[in-house]
Amino acid sequence: MLKKLILTALAPALFLLGASQLGGDEFDQADLDRWQEQFMQVVQEGRDLWTDGTLGSNGVSCAQCHPNAANTHPETYPKFQKQLGRVVDLWEMFNWCLRNPLEGEELAADDDKMIALLAYAHYERRGVELEPGKH
Numbered sequence: 001m002l003k004k005l006i007l008t009a010l011a012p013a014l015f016l017l018g019a020s021q022l023g024g025d026e027f028d029q030a031d032l033d034r035w036q037e038q039f040m041q042v043v044q045e046g047r048d049l050w051t052d053g054t055l056g057s058n059g060v061s062c063a064q065c066h067p068n069a070a071n072t073h074p075e076t077y078p079k080f081q082k083q084l085g086r087v088v089d090l091w092e093m094f095n096w097c098l099r100n101p102l103e104g105e106e107l108a109a110d111d112d113k114m115i116a117l118l119a120y121a122h123y124e125r126r127g128v129e130l131e132p133g134k135h
């Protein structure tokens with residue numbers, strides 16, 4: 001009983017100790033600037049891949065049908081997609097267009113190129129309200 005009481009009393013202190021060791025909330029403006037710079041670099045890589053026609057096998061680019069990520073609706077994912085017959089996330093629909101209009105190879109969800117494409121599409125739609133599942 002006493003042991004349980006002591007543990008209960010100590011729990012918040014132990015939690016704080018753990019959290020401070022993780023260093024989760026220790027960052028300054030220089031960190032924020034660096035993270036933003038790295039993010040924008042990935043967005044730029046995504047923009048290049050989106051527009052340069054190198055992703056697929058036929059020289060077609062995403063931008064030809066989706067200039068500035070138009071009609072990609074990242075804010076509506078995950079949602080049911082009839083082409084795939086189930087609820088999917090945005091990257092799976094990117095792969096559908098990679099396979100079909102671009103006649104290319106699929107990318108893994110964690111492929112650097114896929115992350116860059118996702119960053120670009122989300123960045124273009126920043127500020128748009130999230131509406132998962134919407135058609």
Ligand code: HEC
Pocket residue numbers: 055060061062063064065066071072073076090093094097098101102117
């Ligand atoms: C030749 C034209 C064409 C190209 C090129 C193309 N797409 Fe598409 N894309 C379409 C069409 C058409 C649809 C709509 C399919 C449907 O829902 O019937 C679509 C749908 C999508 C959707 C789903 C949009 C939604 O409203 O849910 C995403 C995301 C998408 N494309 C991303 C991409 C990406 C990324 C690329 C490049 C890798 C790309 N597309 C290249 C024609 C294209």
